[in-house]
Amino acid sequence: MESSKGKTTDISKSSDVLTKRRRIAQLAEQAPDMAMNLSHFMDLNWFKEAYRQTRKDGAVGIDGQNGRDYGDRLEENLCELINRAKSGHYRTPAVRRKQIPKAGSPGETRPIGIPTFEDKLIQRAVVMALEPVFEQGFMDC
Numbered sequence: 001m002e003s004s005k006g007k008t009t010d011i012s013k014s015s016d017v018l019t020k021r022r023r024i025a026q027l028a029e030q031a032p033d034m035a036m037n038l039s040h041f042m043d044l045n046w047f048k049e050a051y052r053q054t055r056k057d058g059a060v061g062i063d064g065q066n067g068r069d070y071g072d073r074l075e076e077n078l079c080e081l082i083n084r085a086k087s088g089h090y091r092t093p094a095v096r097r098k099q100i101p102k103a104g105s106p107g108e109t110r111p112i113g114i115p116t117f118e119d120k121l122i123q124r125a126v127v128m129a130l131e132p133v134f135e136q137g138f139m140d141c
Contacts, residue, residue: 017049017128025132032136038129039086047078050125054117061116062096070117081118092119 020041027036051074056067070077084090095113102108115123 013045014049014052016045020046021128021132024129025136028133028136036133038133042082042085042125042129044075044078044082046128047082047121047125048074050121050128051078053128054121054124058117058120059098059114060096061114061119062094063116063118065117067117070121077118081122085122090122 024036024038024041027034051067051071054067056071058067060066081090093116095115097111098114099109100112102110
């Protein structure tokens with residue numbers, strides 16, 4: 001069972017990410033035509049939050065790794081991923097193709113692509129950075 005101290009730490013990490021997302025939104029609202037480099041917001045806490053939000057029990061990609069296995073060495077894996085992403089050495093791995101039944105067409109299938117867990121994780125981290133930027137373009141209603 002997790003101690004209340006651990007929960008406080010998790011909450012503070014999540015609030016740190018929330019604060020950064022609010023700052024991104026403020027920058028996007030103040031200067032909507034400005035090009036922004038969002039990578040400096042994306043630190044270890046950011047990726048831990050992305051990991052928290054990423055489904056752990058989904059289908060595995062070509063590497064066979066699921067979210068729970070990735071979490072066994074979470075900080076080490078995330079630090080390596082951040083370094084590769086920020087240095088430009090991250091390369092999107094191949095996507096596993098799977099045929100699934102086509103809805104409403106018995107006997108027919110359609111292809112889907114299943115990315116690796118790490119690719120799902122980096123996609124989630126990027127979405128977390130881009131959402132506050134693009135949300136500024138929508139009206140409150």
